Amino acid sequence: MRIYIFRRLLLTIPTVFFVTLIIFLTIRFIPGSVIDLMLAQYGSPAGITKIDRQSLEHKLGLDVPIYIQYGRWVDNTILRGDLGKSLWENTPVIDEIKARWPVTLELGILALLVTQLIAFPIGIYSALRQDSWGDYFTRSFAILCIAIPTFWLGILVIVYPAIWWGYSPPITLIQFTVNPIGNLRMFIVPAVVLGVSGAGGNMRIIRTMMLEVLRQDYIRTAWAKGLRERVVVMRHALKNALIPVVTMIGYQLPVLVGGAVIVENIFSLPGLGRLLTNAVTERDYPVVSGCILIIAIVLVLINLLVDLSYGFLDPRVHYK
Amino acid sequence: MWKEKPLGTVGAVITLILLLTGIFANFLAPYGMNAVNGTHALERPSAHFLLGTDNLGRDMLSRIIFGARVSVIVGLTATLISTFISTLMGVLSAYIGGTFDLLLQRFVDAVLCIPNLILLMLIISMIGPGLWQVIVCLGIANGIGGSRMIRSLVIGIKENMYVQSAVALGAPTRKILLQHILPNIMAPIIIIFSMTVPSVILAEAGLSFLGFGIPPPTPSWGGMLSGNAERYMVQAPWMAFWPGFALALVVYGVNMFGDALRDLLDPRLRGGVGHYGQRILKPRRDK
Numbered sequence: 001m002r003i004y005i006f007r008r009l010l011l012t013i014p015t016v017f018f019v020t021l022i023i024f025l026t027i028r029f030i031p032g033s034v035i036d037l038m039l040a041q042y043g044s045p046a047g048i049t050k051i052d053r054q055s056l057e058h059k060l061g062l063d064v065p066i067y068i069q070y071g072r073w074v075d076n077t078i079l080r081g082d083l084g085k086s087l088w089e090n091t092p093v094i095d096e097i098k099a100r101w102p103v104t105l106e107l108g109i110l111a112l113l114v115t116q117l118i119a120f121p122i123g124i125y126s127a128l129r130q131d132s133w134g135d136y137f138t139r140s141f142a143i144l145c146i147a148i149p150t151f152w153l154g155i156l157v158i159v160y161p162a163i164w165w166g167y168s169p170p171i172t173l174i175q176f177t178v179n180p181i182g183n184l185r186m187f188i189v190p191a192v193v194l195g196v197s198g199a200g201g202n203m204r205i206i207r208t209m210m211l212e213v214l215r216q217d218y219i220r221t222a223w224a225k226g227l228r229e230r231v232v233v234m235r236h237a238l239k240n241a242l243i244p245v246v247t248m249i250g251y252q253l254p255v256l257v258g259g260a261v262i263v264e265n266i267f268s269l270p271g272l273g274r275l276l277t278n279a280v281t282e283r284d285y286p287v288v289s290g291c292i293l294i295i296a297i298v299l300v301l302i303n304l305l306v307d308l309s310y311g312f313l314d315p316r317v318h319y320k
Numbered sequence: 321m322w323k324e325k326p327l328g329t330v331g332a333v334i335t336l337i338l339l340l341t342g343i344f345a346n347f348l349a350p351y352g353m354n355a356v357n358g359t360h361a362l363e364r365p366s367a368h369f370l371l372g373t374d375n376l377g378r379d380m381l382s383r384i385i386f387g388a389r390v391s392v393i394v395g396l397t398a399t400l401i402s403t404f405i406s407t408l409m410g411v412l413s414a415y416i417g418g419t420f421d422l423l424l425q426r427f428v429d430a431v432l433c434i435p436n437l438i439l440l441m442l443i444i445s446m447i448g449p450g451l452w453q454v455i456v457c458l459g460i461a462n463g464i465g466g467s468r469m470i471r472s473l474v475i476g477i478k479e480n481m482y483v484q485s486a487v488a489l490g491a492p493t494r495k496i497l498l499q500h501i502l503p504n505i506m507a508p509i510i511i512i513f514s515m516t517v518p519s520v521i522l523a524e525a526g527l528s529f530l531g532f533g534i535p536p537p538t539p540s541w542g543g544m545l546s547g548n549a550e551r552y553m554v555q556a557p558w559m560a561f562w563p564g565f566a567l568a569l570v571v572y573g574v575n576m577f578g579d580a581l582r583d584l585l586d587p588r589l590r591g592g593v594g595h596y597g598q599r600i601l602k603p604r605r606d607k
Contacts, residue, residue, distance in 0.1 A: 011426065017426075019434065022434065023442075026439075026443060136327075140327065143572055143575055143576060144572060146571070147571040147575060149526065149568065151529045151546075152545065152564030155550075155553065155564065156561070156564070158553075159553045159554055159557055163557055254433065254434070257435040257438070258435040258438060261441075280445050288442065292434060292442070295434070295435065295438070296433045299435075300433050
C-alpha cells in the first residue's frame with residue numbers, strides 16, 4: 001500500500017509538469033499582448049514610444065527569453081508558492097484567489113450534492129424496475145438532464161421568475177458566516193442548475209452498475225435468506241456498485257468546474273470562474289495562470305484520492 | 321426499428337432533421353440570417369415571425385435555422401478532428417508502450433485535469449474567436465482526452481494471437497496497425513464519434529455563450545443567448561427560450577441516436593443473452 005501511494009505520487013510529478021507547461025505556453029502565446037492593452041488604456045496613442053514599451057516589458061519581466069520566463073515562473077509559483085501580482089490591480093494573485101475560492105467550493109459541493117440526490121434514487125429505482133415504464137421515464141429524464149445546457153437552464157431560471165413574480169436573484173454576496181440561511185438561499189438555485197447537468201451521467205452509471213451487481217450470486221443468496229428489499233439493495237448491492245460511481249465523480253470534476261465558470265457568470269457569483277473569465281478577457285496572465293494552476297493541482301490531488309479510495313471501498317482491491 | 325429502439329428512432333429522426341436543416345438553411349429560413357426589420361424589433365411570435373424577433377428585429381426562426389448549420393458544421397468537423405487525434409494518439413501510445421506511453425499518458429492526465437471549457441477559453445482568446453478556430457480547438461482538446469479510451473482498447477487487442485503472429489512473421493508496423501488493429505477498433509471509434517458530436521455541439525454553444533466562440537453576427541445557438549440579448553430577455557422571453565430549446569432538442573436526439581448505435585455495434589452492451597440480436601435478425605430472415 002505504502003509503495004503504491006509512493007509510486008502514484010511520483011507519477012503526479014510529470015502530470016503537474018505538463019500542466020505548468022501547458023498553462024505557461026498557452027498564456028505566453030496569447031497575441032494581443034497585455035502591454036498593448038495597457039498602453040492603449042493608460043498612455044495617449046501618440047505618446048507611446050519605444051522606451052515606454054521597453055520599460056514596461058522589463059517591469060513585467062516579459063523581455064527575457066521564454067524558457068527563462070518559464071524558469072522564473074516555476075521557481076516563483078511552485079517552489080516559493082508566490083503566484084505573482086495581478087497586472088491590472090497590482091494585488092497579489094494569491095489574495096484574489098483566497099477571496100474567491102470559498103464561493104466556488106461551496107457552489108461545487110452543493111452542486112455535487114444535488115447531482116447525487118437526483119442520481120442515486122432514480123438510478124437505483126430504474127435498475128430495480130428494469131424495462132418498466134418507470135425505467136423508461138427515468139432514463140429519458142437522465143438524458144434530458146444531459147441535453148439541457150447549463151447556461152440555458154440558468155437563463156430560464158433567471159428570466160421566467162422575473163416575468164412571473166418580478167423576482168431577481170441577489171447581486172451582492174451574502175457571507176455564510178454573517179447569514180447562513182441567506183447564503184444558502186442564494187447558492188441553492190445556482191447549485192441546482194449546475195448539479196442537474198451531472199445527474200444524468202451519474203444516474204446512468206449507477207443504473208448500469210446496479211444491474212450488474214443485482215445479477216450476482218451473493219445477491220440471490222441475500223434474497224434467499226429472506227432479507228428485506230431495503231437491506232439487499234442498500235447494504236449488499238449498492239456498496240459494490242459504488243466504485244465506478246466514485247471514479248465517475250473524479251472524472252466529472254473538471255466538467256463541474258467548467259460549469260461553475262458558466263453558472264458564476266450567469267448568477268454573478270464572485271467565484272474563481274468569474275475571476276478567471278475576467279482575467280482571460282483582460283489578458284491578466286498571472287491571475288489566469290494562478291487560477292488554472294490551483295484548479296488543476298486540486299483536481300490532480302482529488303484524482304489521487306479517488307484512486308486511493310478504491311482500497312477502502314472494495315477490500316478485494318490490492319495495490320501492487 | 322421503431323419497436324425495438326423507440327428512443328433511438330426518435331433520436332435518428334431528430335439527427336436527420338438537424339442535418340437537413342443545416343444543409344438547406346438558405347431555402348428553409350423565411351428571412352436572411354441577419355436581415356434586420358427595424359420596425360419589428362422585439363415582436364412576439366406571430367404569423368409573420370413564428371418565433372418572434374430579437375432586439376434588432378431579426379427573425380428568431382431564421383436565425384435558429386442558420387444556427388443549425390453552425391452546429392452541424394462544428395459538430396461534424398470538430399468530431400472528425402477529435403476522433404482522428406484520439407485514434408492516432410491512442411493507438412501509438414498503446415502500441416509503442418514503455419516510456420513513450422508513460423509520458424504521453426501523463427500529458428493526457430494534465431490535459432484532463434485542466435477543465436476543458438477553461439482550456440478552450442484560453443486557447444481561443446489566444447488565437448481569436450471564429451468558426452474554424454473553435455472547430456480546431458474543440459477537435460484537439462476533445463481528441464487528447466478521448467485517446468484514453470482508444471488506448472485501453474488497443475492494449476487489449478495487442479495481446480491477441482493474430483497480432484503477435486503478425487509481429488513474429490515480420491510484418492511492418494504500419495501494416496499491423498492499419499490491417500490488424502484498426503479494423504478491430506472501428507466499432508468503438510464509431511461509438512466514440514457519435515458520443516462526441518453532442519458534447520462538441522454543447523461545448524461550442526457554451527463557448528459562444530461566454531463570448532469565446534463564434535463572433536456575433538453569425539447566428540450560433542449559444543451566442544444568441546449572450547451579449548446584448550441578455551438585456552432584453554425579460555421583455556422578450558422567446559429570445560431566451562427558443563435557441564436553448566433547439567440546442568437541448570438536438571443534443572437529446574443525437575445522444576439517443578448514439579445510444580442506439582452503441583447498442584447495435586457493441587455486442588457486449590446488448591441487453592440479455594442474444595436478446596437484441598435475435599429480434600433484429602428474425603425479420604431479415606423472413607424476407
